[in-house]
Amino acid sequence: MRPHEIEFSTFEGGVFTDLMPYQYGREVCTPGHAFGPARRSHYLFHFILAGRGTLTAADDAGASRVHELHAGEGFLIFPGQITTYVADLEDPWEYTWIEFDGAHVKTQLDRVGLSPASPVYEAQDAERCKQMVAAMRSLLDHRSASQFYLEACTYLFFDAFLASIKPHRANSASRLHSFYVDNALAYIEQNYQNDVTVEDIARNAGLNRSYFGKVFRDAMGVSPQQFLIGYRIEKACELLKLSNLSVGDVGRAVGYPNQLHFSRAFKNACGASPRAWRQEHAQR
Structure with missing residues (x-):
């Protein structure tokens, strides 16, 4: 029997809004x-390199579903989902994993049909699957590399993950909602530094504010206003950590012309003032 082995690392780099490990x-x-029952704060993907095991995961309604898995397959755990996974008694599995999140992750997963009720990864493109595993391996093999290298590996992983997966069936309503949310996310990315409102975002998507708010919350788990604030604050964190801009200039760069309003919003989100956060996190 092979001894139990584990190697892992955590990402100690900056804050990246769109996708980060x-x-x-x-x-x-x-x-x-076994691991669990447990609940995660972010997406957690396991790819099975060898052996077999079982995933028990709660679906959207909270009902437990059991998935028997083997080498060459994978499983995705969703934020807030309660899961337990257990290695087979005769042929225990070996897997590699990555925990990640980002502004576009949920809509991309919706596009390929992955959900708490359908969390199993099956590859339809073997070459792209190999590229995905290689990117996951690169994260471990180069864990002391720069944050930008590790971030780049995460993008390579996610691109190959989406390109290699056998799509699950997604209904037409889900595809339409993904279109609206993708449109909204693109608008926020291009205009977050301006004086935009939720009404502006909804109007750009071609929806009234009430219906847009429901579609967006269903897709992203937060209201459009909460997402916009969070997006601005995460962009502010990037600037505070990676630039020498003043706190006022950082605030203006992310859509807060009033420095007091920016500092209050930042402290509400991060628990510290922009100046204190920078002192703790700035690049040495």
């Missing part, structure tokens, strides 16, 4: 090795 690793499990 949180942790990544590889584990060789002993028979019956």
Whole structure:
């Protein structure tokens, strides 16, 4: 029997809004090795390199579903989802994993039909699957590399992940909602530094504010206003960490012309003033 092995690392780089890793690793499990029940704050993807195991995961209604999995497959755990996964008693699995999140992640997963009720990854393109695993391996092999290298590996992983997956069936309403939300996210990315409102975003998507708010919350898990504020604050964190701009200039660059309003919004989101946050997180 192979001994239990585990290697992992956490991402200690900056704040990246669109896509970023949180942790990544590889584990060789002993028979019956289990993790959970547990709930995650971000998306967590496992790709099975060898062996077999079982995933028990709650669907959108909270009902538990059991998935028998083997080498060459994978499974995606969603934020807030309660899961337990157990290695097979006779042929325990070895897997590699990455925990990640970002502004566009949910809409891209909706596009390929992955959901808490359908969390199993099956590859339809073997070459792209190999590229995906290679990107996951690069994160571990180069864990001391710069934050930009690790961020680039995460983009390579996610691109190959989406390109290699066998799409699950998604209904036409979900595809239409993804179109509206993609449109809104693109508008926010291009205009967050300006004086935009939720009404502006809804109007650009061609929807009234009430219906747009429901579609957006269903897709993203937060209201458009909460997302806009969060997006601006994450962009502010990038600037505070990676630039020498003054706090006032950072605020103006992310859509807060009033420095007091910016500082208040930043402290509400991050628990510290922009100046204090910069002192703690600025590049040395």
